Amino acid sequence: MNLLLENELNSALVAVFEKNGLDKKFAFVKVSDRSDLSDFQCNGALALAKIAHKNPREIASLIAEELQKIDFIDAVSVDGPGFINIKLKNEFIAQNTDKMAADERLGCGEVDDKHKVVLDYGGPNVAKEMHVGHLRSGVIGESIRRIEKFVGNEVIADVHLGDWGTPMGMILAEIIKTDGNLDKVESYDIAQITEFYKRANIRCKEDETAKEDARKITAELQGGNPQYRKAWQHLRSESIKAIKENYEQLDVNFDLWWGESDAHETCGEIVKIAREKGVSEIDEGAEIIRLEESNKPKPPVIMVKSDGAFGYQLTDIATIKMRYDEFSADEIVYFTDSRQALHFEQVFEVVEKLGIAPNVKLKHIVFGTVNGADGKPFKTRDGGVMNLETLIEMSKDKVRQSLPKAGEVEGYGEKEIEKLTSQIAVAAIKFQDLKNTIVSGYIFELDDFAKFEGKTGPYIQYAIARINSVLRKAKANGINFGKVILQAPEERTLALKLAQIHNVVMRAHNEKEPSIIADYTYNLAQTFSTFYNACSVMNAESAELASSRLTLAKLVRDVLTLMLYLLGIEAPEVMLKAENQG
RNA sequence: GCGCUCCUAGCUCAGCAGGAUAGAGCAACAGCCUUCUAAGCUGUGGGUCGGGCGUUCGAAUCGCCCGGAGCGCGCCA
The missing domain is CATH 1.10.730.10 (Isoleucyl-tRNA Synthetase; Domain 1)
Known part of the structure; x- marks a missing residue:
């Protein structure tokens, strides 16, 4: 039950429209643009006149005349080309206000079609400091989480950690390069881990063989190398600790702390399903799925890279299957900046192709990046991002x-x-x-x-x-x-x-x-x-x-x-x- | 090259299922504290809504063209 003043006005308008044989599609009011003239306005007469090729003011007058008679309406006028301006009686508004004050939901209703929605926001990465670029996704996601719940939906919010890609191999490679082995990993705190990552990042940008090492280690980590797994576990848990502190300060909350790694097994299943359905193929050593290019050119989805590691798109695809299987989600919504728009288009298309989450609404809410004064994604003066x-x-x-x-x-x-x-x-x-x-x-x-x-x-x-x-x-x-x-x-x-x-x-x-x-x-x-x-x-x-x-x-x-x-x-x-x- | 997003006041942005005088905030200027917290209130100035063409009785809003910006475009995530 909602306590909108428009409700009564709209039903009154519908009655008037029906009585006069007018299309009731246009029988609605909106909050007036001219508060000096009215509380609400109905522009229906203008739209009707266009279709019927009649004088809008004539139609408006007809409607206005009927509205005059309604007891909670104070005044009705037809202005300009055919706007119907409506003023409500004070007592009517006052009564509605009393009802709002007495209502525990303050006059705000719920949705009719309550459903289960999974929200995917935050998306922080292991070993990476959280910076202002992470602000939007978390803050917007948290707000949407609360709104969804308030309107009556069941919500599952998943932070969805970036914990399974090449950066994991990069940092392990960097530690091995420094220490000679991974023996000291478990003594490292988040500050040290972040340092290793920063150095790894620089190294891999300059040095192709370092990148190659990182990729190899990533593939082995994913393949189950126990030594790598153990070290990675530590990096992951230290990072989560730091991330939780950040989110706690900002009051950003999650129901699930899943990461890309949790989808690993399902990734294997997806590869199998794709093969069975005959939609995948081997190309240049990688296992890929080609997409429709009728409307625009789209690169294929790389499920398995030529080195055997899973591509990041595959983890997102597998995660959708998991959310469907485990939660029977009706809707899954992602919040990331616009740079990932194509990524999700590809992911959603493959999910459709494979039929792994039938009837699930998949949405990507794209937001703009946080930019610096130069219009480019924000960087501090020294080239870093402010944490x-x-x-x-x-x-x-x-x-x-x-x-x-x-x-x-x-x-x-x-x-x-x-x-x-x-x-x-x-x-x-x-x-x-x-x-x-x-x-x-x-x-x-x-x-x-x-x-x-x-x-x-x-x-x-x-x-x-x-x-x-x-x-x-x-x-x-x-x-x-x-x-x-x-x-x-x-x-x-x-x-x-x-x-x-x-x-x-x-x-x-x-x-x-x-x-x-x-x-x-x-x-x-x-x-x-x-x-x-x-x-x-x-x-x-x-x-x-x-x-x-x-x-x-x-x-x-x-x-x-x-x-x-x-x-x-x-x-x-x-x-x-x-x-x-x- | 192709695709996506965007261009509104000095600055940062709303408005865009077409409609009546294009709105805020900040900045500027002028007022308001013996009266419920001045982190507030009141008022003033400031805009060829990137440019052009078109659809329409009517375009910031829809379509096309041009210009400018950002992002993305197979083994990074």
Whole structure:
């Protein structure tokens, strides 16, 4: 059950359209583009007129006349070429607001076709430091995970580690080159492991024989060489430990910690299935599957490389089979940047060809890369990428400057201040990322992740903190929650904005686009701030009005808190301020 | 060369199942703290929506062409 104001309007419109023999496909309203003229508008008359070759204003007038009679509608007008502008009665909006306040889901409905969805995001690699390039996938994925759950779907989130490719052979080769053997591997921590990887990476770029060694070791590792396996286990578990720390700080969560290596056995099965179906062939020593090239040229999928190791596409294909077999997933969604678009096109096509996951919806949500000022994927000045840890610390430092020191405020010792710092810093970072539409990517500006004014996470947290403060004061002054009365324009605007929640969540869900929620959340916080400035609770003209405003304020707080939750952001109870601040 | 994505205010971006004066944030400028937290609010200035052609009563939104940017294109993942 959702509490959209549009529902009643739409069904009223359908009745009017049917009565007049008009195609009810166009019988719907949307939030008005002209809030000065109306709350909602219906553009159906324009579309109908085009088809029927009639005067749009005539059709619009016909509809408007019928709408006038409806009791919850305040005013209807036909404007411009044939827009139908509708204003609702205040009492109707107020009642709806009361219902929202009483509803535990705040007026937001669930999806009709609940299903099971596997989300594949994060995708960190063993032995590689997590950097800002890893931010988007994790942050977006976490938000989608929460949205999916909230709308009623069953969700399984898989981090899907990169733990099975040539980089594994590269790092083992590098360690052997340095130590002469793998005896010391288990004493290495993540910093040392990362160092080895960096050196391996440089070496393999310059030295073809080093690359050759790495490939050989990779193939043997995959083949089951016990010595390599044992060393690799250590690299893997050390990496996971470090990765978990990073994700924990950002509140990015997973149900599964699968990796490419977990698909190894299934990879073998896939190769067999492909052979049986006769879709694979040997070409230049590799076992490949050719793809349709009718619409555009596409390289074939290399299942088994000429050295016997599995190609990375095969692990993704095998993983889909596993998710289908083990979880009977209805939908699998991947979140990676646009550079992997072709990869997933190929993978999905092979899955289809082999029939290993029938009726599973496979989606690749492509997002833009995090770019530097030069428009290319972000690199720091020294050519590296900024690691995630540094970014978080930097943002925290900025937050600390605006907070009181531990002990300065009663009840806020070191632990509490540190928690506040992290909540605000993480909000700044995540919101900064999430407010961008997925596809477009963004320019990485270090300062943006430590900004707390304007369209930022802390701005929204601040609005929530102010409401909490009002609620505390109201309680102390004996003001209770009451029925919503819409008197001031700021109250009305706020109530209308609140009523959009269901549509916002559903759109974000359908489009897999958290920025829709981010945008709305900021909008609502802004609308609230205007209301807050104009409509005092404590000094309201009457007790009824004070109670009404209190209900509105609390509802706003609850909606904002829920929206932040869906973005993966926490809302602190208070936002403290350092002495020297404002 | 082929394919994908993109080009909107000084900067970073929304808007794009065609519609009424193209919106935010930042930056700039002018106001607002004996009144519920000024991480806030109010207001001002700023745009030939990359260029052209077309479809349409109507195009930032759809189609084609051109220009510019980024990414990808068989044994890296």
